[in-house]
Amino acid sequence: IPVPSPEPLSEPQHLHKLFTRQDVQSPINGSLPNVTIFATGGTIASQGSSNTQTVGYSIGLGVQQIVDAVPEILNISNIAGYQVSNVGSGSINETILLELNSLITAELEKDDIAGVIITHGTDTLEETAFFMDLTIDSPKPVICVGAMRPATALSADGPLNLLQAVTLAASPNALGRGTMITLNDRIGSAFYTTKNNANSLDTFYSTEAGQLGFFINQVPYFYYEPAKPIGLTHFDLAGMTTLPQIDILYAHQDMDALLFNSSVQNGAEGIVYAGVGAGGMSSKASVAAEAVYNETGIPMVASHRSADGFVPADDGDYIIASGFFNPQKARILLQLAVASGFGESEIRGVFAESYPSPGGGMRRK
Numbered sequence: 001i002p003v004p005s006p007e008p009l010s011e012p013q014h015l016h017k018l019f020t021r022q023d024v025q026s027p028i029n030g031s032l033p034n035v036t037i038f039a040t041g042g043t044i045a046s047q048g049s050s051n052t053q054t055v056g057y058s059i060g061l062g063v064q065q066i067v068d069a070v071p072e073i074l075n076i077s078n079i080a081g082y083q084v085s086n087v088g089s090g091s092i093n094e095t096i097l098l099e100l101n102s103l104i105t106a107e108l109e110k111d112d113i114a115g116v117i118i119t120h121g122t123d124t125l126e127e128t129a130f131f132m133d134l135t136i137d138s139p140k141p142v143i144c145v146g147a148m149r150p151a152t153a154l155s156a157d158g159p160l161n162l163l164q165a166v167t168l169a170a171s172p173n174a175l176g177r178g179t180m181i182t183l184n185d186r187i188g189s190a191f192y193t194t195k196n197n198a199n200s201l202d203t204f205y206s207t208e209a210g211q212l213g214f215f216i217n218q219v220p221y222f223y224y225e226p227a228k229p230i231g232l233t234h235f236d237l238a239g240m241t242t243l244p245q246i247d248i249l250y251a252h253q254d255m256d257a258l259l260f261n262s263s264v265q266n267g268a269e270g271i272v273y274a275g276v277g278a279g280g281m282s283s284k285a286s287v288a289a290e291a292v293y294n295e296t297g298i299p300m301v302a303s304h305r306s307a308d309g310f311v312p313a314d315d316g317d318y319i320i321a322s323g324f325f326n327p328q329k330a331r332i333l334l335q336l337a338v339a340s341g342f343g344e345s346e347i348r349g350v351f352a353e354s355y356p357s358p359g360g361g362m363r364r365k
């Protein structure tokens with residue numbers, strides 16, 4: 001198949017409204033719901049040099065091309081699109097998150113909008129989805145979608161994923177469920193869903209609390225009535241233009257004790273560490289972490305490097321337990337809490353609310 005050679009875009013290109021409903025070839029159908037797509041890049045916007053290339057491809061498709069590849073979506077919705085960025089999701093940053101938040105908030109306030117979609121690389125999609133779940137206060141659906149194969153690949157998954165995302169965003173059944181992640185027929189909760197496999201199509205398969213529903217012949221089927229996760233804290237980002245630096249440190253055998261100091265010296269205002277087991281680290285790193293905490297008072301959150309699991313409240317520890325949150329989600333939560341000016345006990349409360357923690361706090365000092 002002929003493949004154009006796209007110019008990879010390395011820098012985010014913000015706020016280009018590429019098309020409106022009027023620009024789309026088919027006339028606006030007043031009986032269809034309106035859905036707006038916010039495109040950020042990722043594999044769903046990528047092309048390879050052949051139809052068998054599934055690694056090492058380049059980002060280069062804009063939102064208009066992504067939509068043009070799935071004309072069927074115009075049978076179920078009127079579509080508008082914004083190109084917010086066109087980057088691999090490892091390059092999504094606070095600027096893009098804040099822009100997405102304010103654009104989506106404004107879009108969902110419009111009476112004639114049924115829901116919105118974020119097209120996104122899958123690598124960090126769960127972070128953006130979690131961020132939106134915590135910061136967008138609307139019953140209308142926010143659907144995050146991506147692809148694991150580039151658009152040029154044999155059996156590319158992006159087109160059907162997009163069709164399902166649009167179906168979901170336009171579905172009355174999706175109301176009141178917060179931000180969702182959809183990929184490969186599955187509908188997952190942004191609060192709990194995690195990327196599980198670096199390469200396979202079913203990467204957002206999650207075994208525990210994350211699964212909300214499934215597409216059956218492109219009809220979204222939900223297992224439960226609309227519900228919000230226990231402990232979801234809403235953060236109001238009005239007027240916020242930056243977010244604090246929160247670092248993630250990865251624990252391992254013989255973990256370097258200086259990592260905590262380096263983070264703080266580089267400007268971190270909070271640290272999450274991906275602990276061994278249920279939030280552990282080497283004794284020398286532990287001594288260093290506590291010294292940094294005593295000196296700076298910055299919040300430190302223990303998560304787990306294992307793919308799944310739980311870090312329990314440890315009464316008496318200065319460290320805040322992440323509960324069910326993996327390191328990348330704990331980082332988003334800590335970032336929003338620090339950005340909101342929360343003190344340590346409030347931050348502790350925000351984490352503790354999402355898991356069983358008798359007494360509500362863990363810190364004795």
Ligand SMILES: NC(=O)C[C@H](N)C(=O)O
Binds near residue numbers: 044089123
């Ligand atoms: N499947 C993907 O979308 C991966 C891609 N590297 C990303 O932007 O996250």
